[in-house]
Amino acid sequence: MEVQTQEICPQMKSVILASIIKAQSIRGNKEGAYYLDFYREIETQDLPAQYIDIEIHIDAHLIDLIKNDEIFFSEDVTQFSAKKLEGYRRWSDLMRSTFKGYMLNDINVFQRKSAPTLNYKTILDIFLTKKNQINSYEIKAFEDYINKNGCGFLDELCKVPKVIYSSFMRSGSTFFRKYLECITGVATGTPYSNQIIVDFALAALGFKGEGHHKDEKTWFVKSHFPVQFRTPSSINVNKAIVCVRNPLDIIVSQLNLHLTLTHNKNIENDFLTELKNEWDWFIHSDIKTWFEFNDYWMKMAQAGANYYKSDKDNKEIQDIIPVYFFRFEDLITNPYQITKEVFQFVLGVNDIDGTYLDHRLRQVIGQGSSSNVLYKPRSGTINQNLHLYNDSQLAYIKNLCKEQLIYFGYENLSIDEKSAVKHYNLNTEFFDFGKLTEDDLKKSHSFLNSNKTQQEWCIKHKEALSKHEFEIEKPGQGFYSKLMDEETSQVFNSIRKNLRIARK
DSSP states (O other), rough: OOOOOOOOOHHHHHHHHHHHHHHHHHHHTTTOOEHHHHHHHHTOOOOOOOGOOOIIIHHHHHHHHHHTTSSSSSTTTTTTEESSOTHHHHHHHHHHTOOOTTOOTTTTEEEEESOOOOHHHHHHHHHHHBGGGGOHOOOOOOOOHHHHHSOOOOOOOSOOOOOOEEOTTTTTTHHHHHHHHHOOBOOOSOOOOOOSSSHHHHTTOOOTTOOOOSSOOEEEEEOOOOOOOOOOOOOEESSSEEEOOOOHHHHHHHHHHHHHOOOSSOOOOTTTTTTTTHHHHHHHHHHHHHHHHHHHHHHHHHHHHHHHHHOGGGGOSSOOEOOOEHHHHHHHHHHHHHHHHHHHHHHHHOOTTHHHHHHHHHHHHTGGGGGOOOSSSSSSSOOOOOSSOOHHHHHHHHHHHHHHHHHTOOOOHHHHHTTTOOOOOOOOOOBOOOOOOOOHHHHHTTHHHHHHHHHHHHTTTTHHHHHHOEEEOOOSEEEOOGSSSSSHHHHHHHTTOOOOOOOO
16 A cells, blocks of 8 residues: 555645744744644634544644645754745755755655665675775775765665564654764665654655655665554565664653654653553553564564574565674663774674774764764653652563563663673663563573574575565554554543643
C-alpha cells in the first residue's frame, strides 16, 4: 500500500492561517504559534468532523501553507507565523540555502534534480583503504563532496545491501542517524513519507532521505519496525542494527512528542498531579509496545544464531537477517566504540583499525555536537525520569519486561556480579529486582553474546549474506501500536485542550 496525497481544501487552509494569527495575537505577536496554540483555535471553528484529524487533514494543510510560502516557520520547525519574525524562514529560502539541486514531490519526499551523488562501491573501497593511503585522490574527492554538500543520495548504479536501523520510538534514532550521514555522506532513508508535521520537520531540518527506502539512493534506512503505523510500505533489507534504551526515559519523551507534536518540546503540566490518570494509562499502553518491539528483535537474533550454529548452507536462509543491538546509553557515553562496532558488523569485518573508516569515525565524532545534533533534544541525560513513576507502575514494568531488562543489562548488579560482565559501561542499573537467580545472572547483558555470534556469522558467510534479503514493513507484518488507533487519537486530542507547552 503506497502513500496517497491528501486533497487540499482552501477553506481549511484559511481556517489554519486564521488560527495561527489568532494564537499569535494572544501572545502579543512576539513569537510564532506552536501546534498546540493554533489547534485550540481550530477547535472553536464550525468545521466538518473529517477536518479535525490531526495526523491527516490539519497536518496536510499546514504543510501546504509552508510549501507555498504562506507562513513562516522557526529554525526547528515547531512554531509558525503569518509574518516575518527574527530567525523565521520561508520554505523557498530553505530550498535555496539547504536543498539546492533537490525538489519536493507531491507526497513531500525530496527528489534529486541536479545535486551530485556518491557511488556505493567507491565508498566501500575508500572506507577500507589502509591508513598509509589516506591521501589518495578518491578520499580527497569524498571529503570535498561532504564538505560542500553535506550528505546526498547514491547514484543507483549498483545494488545496495540495505541496513535497517530500527529503534523503538524516542530511543535516540535521530542522534545516530546524523552520525551515519556525516560519516558516510549518504542520506539515511525511511519507509515513511512526510505527511505529518513531525516527519516533515525532520526533512526540513536536513534529512533528505525521509520517504526513500525502495530505491538504491540510500544505504541505512531508519524504521520503527516491527511497530507499524500510518501507511506501511515494504523494503528488502540485508541486516538490522537495533537501538534500545531505558524505557523510563522513552515513555516520558514519547508522551511529550504525542502531546506537543514536536520532537523537542515539553509540556509544563505536571504528570503526577494534573495528568495523573492519563500518565498511568500511557505508561501501561506504551510499555506493552516496547516489550513487543524488543521481543521481535530478540527472537530474530536468536533465530539467526541458531541458524548459524546449525552450519546450514546460507542459500537456505528464509525470513532471517543478522541483528546487532546497541544501547543508547552506550552511544552517549562512548560514541566512537559503538559506531565502530556497528560498522564492523555492517561491513562483515573483524576490525577497522588502521583504515580510512576508522579515521573518518574519529574525525566526525571528534566534532562533537556539530556532527550529530539536528535539533536541540529534550534531554541529554540518562535515567532522570525515575521520580515520575510510582511503585505500582515500576512493578508493572519490571514484571512485564524482566527478561528484556536483564537481557540488555538494565538490572541492578552487586559488585561481584558486575565483575563477571565484560562491558565498558555498567552504569545502567535502572531496575532493582532484588537478589537475582543464577539463571537471571546467566542472561545478564546477553545482547553482548548475541552480537558476538551475529558478527561471527557475518564474517564467516559474508558473501552469501550480502546477497540475502528479507522483506519487512509489509502490510500485516509486525504489529500496530494501540497508541496509533483512533480511540487513542481522541484521548490525546482531549488532553491537548488544557496543556501548556514549555516555551523555553
